[in-house]
Amino acid sequence: MKKIHILIIKSFIGPFIITFTISILFFLMQFIWLWVEDLVGKGLEAFIILKIMFYAAAMLVPMALPLAVLLASVMTFGNLGEHFELTAMKTSGISLWRIMSPLIFFIIALSIGAFYFSNIVLPYTNIKYAGLLYDISRKRPELNIKTGVFNNDIDGYSIKVDDKNSSTGMMYGFMIYDHTKQRGNSEVIVADSGEMNITVDQKNMIVSLYNGSNYSEMKEKNNSGQKEFPYRQDFFTKETIIFKLPDISLKKSDESLFERHYEILNTKQLSIAIDSLKNDYTEKTNSFNDKILKYNYFKHEKKYEKTKDKTKLIKDSLSKYKKPEELKVSKNLDSIFLNLSENNKLQALETALSSAERMKINIENDYMSTYNRFKWLKKHQLAWYKKFSMSFACLIFFFIGAPLGSIIRKGGFGLPILISIVLFIFYYILHRVGEKAATEGVFPVIIGAWLAAAVLFPLGVYITYKATKDSKIINTQKFEQIFSSIARFIKIGS
Numbered sequence: 001m002k003k004i005h006i007l008i009i010k011s012f013i014g015p016f017i018i019t020f021t022i023s024i025l026f027f028l029m030q031f032i033w034l035w036v037e038d039l040v041g042k043g044l045e046a047f048i049i050l051k052i053m054f055y056a057a058a059m060l061v062p063m064a065l066p067l068a069v070l071l072a073s074v075m076t077f078g079n080l081g082e083h084f085e086l087t088a089m090k091t092s093g094i095s096l097w098r099i100m101s102p103l104i105f106f107i108i109a110l111s112i113g114a115f116y117f118s119n120i121v122l123p124y125t126n127i128k129y130a131g132l133l134y135d136i137s138r139k140r141p142e143l144n145i146k147t148g149v150f151n152n153d154i155d156g157y158s159i160k161v162d163d164k165n166s167s168t169g170m171m172y173g174f175m176i177y178d179h180t181k182q183r184g185n186s187e188v189i190v191a192d193s194g195e196m197n198i199t200v201d202q203k204n205m206i207v208s209l210y211n212g213s214n215y216s217e218m219k220e221k222n223n224s225g226q227k228e229f230p231y232r233q234d235f236f237t238k239e240t241i242i243f244k245l246p247d248i249s250l251k252k253s254d255e256s257l258f259e260r261h262y263e264i265l266n267t268k269q270l271s272i273a274i275d276s277l278k279n280d281y282t283e284k285t286n287s288f289n290d291k292i293l294k295y296n297y298f299k300h301e302k303k304y305e306k307t308k309d310k311t312k313l314i315k316d317s318l319s320k321y322k323k324p325e326e327l328k329v330s331k332n333l334d335s336i337f338l339n340l341s342e343n344n345k346l347q348a349l350e351t352a353l354s355s356a357e358r359m360k361i362n363i364e365n366d367y368m369s370t371y372n373r374f375k376w377l378k379k380h381q382l383a384w385y386k387k388f389s390m391s392f393a394c395l396i397f398f399f400i401g402a403p404l405g406s407i408i409r410k411g412g413f414g415l416p417i418l419i420s421i422v423l424f425i426f427y428y429i430l431h432r433v434g435e436k437a438a439t440e441g442v443f444p445v446i447i448g449a450w451l452a453a454a455v456l457f458p459l460g461v462y463i464t465y466k467a468t469k470d471s472k473i474i475n476t477q478k479f480e481q482i483f484s485s486i487a488r489f490i491k492i493g494s
Contacts, residue, residue, distance in 0.1 A: 004089065004094070012103055015075045018072075019071035022068075023068045028056060028060060051132065055125050055126075055132065059122065061117060065394055066397045066427070070398075070420045070424060073103070073401030074401040074402075074404055074405040076405060077401070077402050077403070078409060078415075079405075081406050081408070096406060114394055115387060115388065115391040118390060118391065119267055119387050123266055126264050147164060156179050156180035157179065158176070159174075161174055170194075171196070172192065174212065175190055176188065176189040176207075187216040188214075189215070191210060191212025193209075195208050204242050205242070206240060206241075207240070207241045208239075210237065210238050212239070213236070214233070215231060215233045216233075217230070262379050263383060270383055273380050274377065280373060281374060284369065285370060375440075378445055385445060386449055392453055393452070396453055396456050397424075397427075402464075403460075428452075430456075431451070434447070434451030435449075
C-alpha cells in the first residue's frame, strides 16, 4: 500500500508543477498585456522588469494554485484510469478514498501553506510591487499621459490630451493648466496639436504646441464695486514650453505610502483596521442623521436684542433640538400657512424651496462621503475572508478534479484541460460576482467571499460520491425516457 501511495504522489507532483507554472504564465500574460505600454520605452533595466514581473507572479499565486490543483488532479486520475491502473487497484479491493488519501493530506497541507502565503508573503510582495510600479510611473512622466484624463505628474501643471498617435508621437487636443502661481485655474493653454520630447540629460521636457491660445485671468482694477472679470488671450501658431523635470532616475519610494491598503495587510492588521473603519462609518452615519434633523427639519426664528455696546442674538429655548418621538404639535401648520398674506405665502414657499435645495446638496455630498467609507470597509472585510476562501478553493477543486478524472478516464492535455478551464471560468465568474455584490452591499460580505466555494463544494461532494460508487455523473437513461415520452406525446397529438 505504501508503494501505491508513493506512486500516486509521484504521478500528481509532475503534472502539478507543470500546470502551476502554466497557470502563472497564463495569468502573467494578462499583466504584461495591461502594463506593456507603461513599461516599454522607459529605459528600464532588464533586472527591474524581471523584478516587477516576479512580484506580479507572486500576487497571482492564490489564483493560480486552485487552477493547478484542478488540472493536475484531473490529469493524474485520468491517466491512471486510461491505463487501467485505477481499475487494477479497485479490483484489488482498494477503494477510491484510500487511493486519494495521500493526496488529500497533501492538498490539506497545500491549502494551509496557501493561507500562510496569502497572509505573510503576499502583503510583503504587494507593497514591493506597488512601490516599484509607482517609481516606474514617475520615471518618464510624458509616457503616463493618457487620452481624455488630466495628468498631474509634473509639479504645478495639469495636462490633458484628447488623442495621440503612438507611431508619430503627435498628440491632439492639448489643454495645460498652470497652477504654479496657486491661483486656481486662472491660466490655461489650449492647442490643436503638439508633441513632447525629453532632453538628452533627461532634466527637461520640451513641449511644442501648434495652433492654439494662451488664456490668463487678470486682477480686477475696478473700484466702483461692480464685479468685473478681465482676462488676456494670446493666439499662436507655434509655442514651445520647457518643463523642468524632477530627478527621474528610478529611486525607491517610501513604502509607508501604501502600507494602509487592504492588500498590504495580514489578517491581524485587517481585523484592527476593520474595527476602526466600523467605528468611523458608524460615527459618520450618526453625524449625518443628526445633521439632517437638526439643521433641516427643525427651524427657529432668530431674535436679536440691542444693548449699549452691541446687538446680541437671543436663542429661543423652545427651538432646542429634540428627538422626533418627544415632539408635540401644538399648532396646525396648514392653518398658519393659509392665514398668511399672498406675499408671505410666496416668501414662505421660496424659503422652503431654497432650504430643500440646500438640503439636497448637503445630502448628496454627505452621501458620497459615507458611501466611500462603506465601500472601503467592505473591501477590508472581503480581503480578510478571501485569505481563507482562496486557500479552501484548493481543497474543493481537488475533490472535483480527482473523482472527475477517475470517471472520464482520459489523461493528457486534451479533454482534462477543457473541462478544468470551463469549471475554473465558472468559479472565477462566481468569485467576481460575489466580490462585486459584497462591495456594493447587495448581500453580506461573508456570502460574497464564499459564494463560489459554496456553489462548487456540493458539486465536489456529488462527483466524489458518484466516483466512489462507480456510477455515471448524470443518468442519461432517465433523460432519454423523458424525451422519448415527450416525442410520443407530440406524435399522438399531431
